[in-house]
Amino acid sequence: MNSKHILSAFDEDLESIQARISKMGGLVELAILDSIKSLTTRDVELAETVRANDKLVDELEAQILEDTAMVIALRAPTAVDLRVVLTVMKAAGNLERIGDYAKNIAKRTTVLAELVALEEASRGMNRMAREVQLMLKDVLDALVQRDAQLAADIIARDKDVDQMYNSLFREFLTFMMEDPRNISTCMHLHFIAKNIERMGDHVTAIAEEVIYLVTGERLDDPRSKGDITSVDPDLSDLG
Template identity: 55%
Template sequence: MVDNEQHIVSAFDRDLESLQAHFLKLSGLAELALSDAAKALEALDKPAADKVIASDAAIDELEEFIQMEAASLIARRAPTASDLRRVLAVMRAANSLERVGDYAKNVAKRTRVLAPSAPVDSHAGTVRRMSALVVRMLDESTQALVRKDITLAESVRKRDIDIDQMYNTLFRSLLTYMMESPTNIGPLMHLHFIAKNIERAGDHATSIAEQALYLATGEMPSEPRPKAGMEAQG
């Protein structure tokens, strides 16, 4: 009887390790898509933007696979409460990563319609820096979830305010530019929505960090996320 129970536990552990490996692969794909989308914007590189758009199919497919495997794992192994919480956390976090992929695709789509003469300049550099910070947050939040690392998860959660501040600063800059150059309102609005997509991706990185905290402690954070400026009001 003991040997049989150990066999079941070992089988569950192997299934869980496989699920987490696919989850980390999904994180890598979402991070790469977001980073590549920001680079395509800065260079106004339409072929690079096209590649980001095309890569979203693989992200969607892997996220769907993870959801199906997680549901199958629950049905086949009937995990204990703590193990069930881990599987559910991976499922929720995988959904957040799929949304990040959508935001990267949206950035790439808007990049494709920007003309070579669009006033991208320093604004695209800010978007790239925002994207780089979000990519790091995504990587650390997924690692925190897999390792149940409270310190790392809390660090990611605190950095959400940095993304908000960068977005708010960029928005004010774009608004000023629009008033000074009404003929550029169209491309500047595209830049605004691109920045908003990056900011939303940051929210999903923070959500994954909160799932990591829930997994480690059994409770979601009681304090609301720190917000800055317009985000705090919204």
């Protein structure tokens, strides 16, 4: 299939909304890295920056939704063009949620800076955030390059993130049982770990959209649940 429309303004519109989603993705990647960095280095100032920058992400989402509505209304996209518009819309929503989670991590960082530090847990959290950020970077590449295989790999990688969350969950329980003075810290850290795990789910959702964009088909089998803390009685009982 020829890649260019006869009406070149249509190409410009589609390129522009895709450029915006890439920019939004870049900002969200940075928010993940900075939020977790502010947590591990107890950098309250950086946490403030993350919270402030989330406004930019929200503005971009609003802009993207407006652009996609325009393209639908004015260009009546079909087939792959329609799928681009739908994918971009859903990706924008998912990115906005990831941005919110990063903002929430930054918010908790300001509180945690006043509490006892748990070096060990921070390391695990750092690794998990790093993995999610890489998945996000890859899913943005998959979107731009129309790479369904890469998107499928990302979906598989989300299980690792879920595993990391499960082991962090266990760690936090242990810390809290060892010393009740850790409870306050661990509660916050657990929310942060859960936030990162949810980020992974949103990245996965974008990856599913990329597969739809490329193949025109929706994945049949629902994702397997990697977070077992809500269903595994052994883990639930520990508390």
